[in-house]
Amino acid sequence: MTIxxxxxDDQAMVRAGFAALLSAQADIDVVGxxxxxxxxxxxxxxxxxxxxxxxxxxxxxxxLAAARELLNPPVGVVRLPKVLMLTTFDVDDYVYEALxxxxxxxxxxxxxxxxxxxxxxxxxxxEALLAPSVTRRLIADFAQQRPARGRKDHSLRLRGLTPRETxxxxxxxxxxxxxxxxxxxxxxxxxxxxxxxxxxSKLSLRDRAQAxxxxxxxxxxxxxxxxx
Numbered sequence: 531m532t533i534x535x536x537x538x539d540d541q542a543m544v545r546a547g548f549a550a551l552l553s554a555q556a557d558i559d560v561v562g563x564x565x566x567x568x569x570x571x572x573x574x575x576x577x578x579x580x581x582x583x584x585x586x587x588x589x590x591x592x593x594l595a596a597a598r599e600l601l602n603p604p605v606g607v608v609r610l611p612k613v614l615m616l617t618t619f620d621v622d623d624y625v626y627e628a629l630x631x632x633x634x635x636x637x638x639x640x641x642x643x644x645x646x647x648x649x650x651x652x653x654x655x656x657e658a659l660l661a662p663s664v665t666r667r668l669i670a671d672f673a674q675q676r677p678a679r680g681r682k683d684h685s686l687r688l689r690g691l692t693p694r695e696t697x698x699x700x701x702x703x704x705x706x707x708x709x710x711x712x713x714x715x716x717x718x719x720x721x722x723x724x725x726x727x728x729x730x731s732k733l734s735l736r737d738r739a740q741a742x743x744x745x746x747x748x749x750x751x752x753x754x755x756x757x758x
Contacts, residue, residue, distance in 0.1 A: 533654045536562040536577065538570030538596065539585040539616065544639070548583060551643050558650060565589075567596025574600055579611050580654050586617045586628070586636075594628050601632040612653040629739045634658050658738035684748030690732050696750070698725040702738060703745035 535552055537545045537560065549560045561577045564570040567584070568591040574582055582600065584593040597613045615628045615636035628636070634653040637646060652658075688696065694715075701711045708726070712719040726738070735741050745751045 531557070533558045533581060533650060534561045534577070534579040535559065535581045535583060535650060536564065536570065536573055536579045536611075537583045538564045538567065538573075538588070538593070539583070540565050540588040541585075544585075548646065551646065552650065555647055558647070567591030567593055567599075570596050571599055574611055575603075578609060581650050582611045582613045583650070584613050584615050584628075584633075586615055594631070597628045597633050598631045612656075614649055614653050630743050632736050632740065634737060634739055656737070658742075684744060684750075687733055688748055688750060691729060695725055695729050695732070698722065699729050699741060699745050700751055702726065702729075703742045703751040 535558055537548050537552075539545050539548070542565070545563045545565075549563065552558045553560045561579055562573040564573045566588045570582065570584065571591075584597055586593040588596075593615055597615065600613060601610060603610065613628070613633040615633050616639050617636055618639050635649070635658050637649045641649075691699065697715070698711060701714060706714065708719050708722045712722045715722070726741075729735070729741060730737065733741070733744060735744060
């Protein structure tokens with residue numbers, strides 16, 4: 531299956547560079563681009579991409595506002611793209627808020643080309659881009675700086691998880707991949723995927739990124755925690 535991508539960035543050279551890199555891949559097709567968030571939304575709703583590469587800081591409408599609107603569409607819009615935020619900084623308030631809004635992760639603009647290509651494939655497959663240590667640090671930093679939101683409600687929802695599902699959620703929040711979780715628990719990777727699916731369903735979460743945010747905001751995991 532070809533992955534349809536649009537690139538939303540206010541710098542024309544960045545858009546051109548990313549487009550050239552991604553278009554050279556047999557399984558990726560760049561189907562549009564835009565210089566700001568507002569136009570990015572219009573292009574996305576016109577061409578229906580699988581993945582939107584979204585810059586954080588742009589004129590007219592920034593990437594956070596655009597991500598919120600794309601991922602919380604008007605009634606009648608059924609197919610939502612995956613949003614991958616692009617940022618110059620490894621700790622950015624906008625990125626944290628974008629993850630809370632439902633973005634599938636973020637990538638630094640100066641990441642190696644191979645990382646960008648891999649990131650597009652990862653989020654297109656339904657996974658969240660949360661493996662890099664910089665992502666774990668960003669989420670931990672903002673979880674530590676901000677008071678937990680709705681912690682009481684989150685705690686009540688956590689009670690619906692089994693002990694093993696709670697353990698899997700903790701490991702997700704600490705940045706472990708499915709294979710790393712499987713190795714830690716000494717179970718098959720498919721078993722981990724099953725547990726993650728149940729966690730997302732029981733907590734009414736969209737994806738792995740929101741599971742991480744939930745784990746921190748509920749107090750289940752605190753910055754600095756490490757797997758036992």
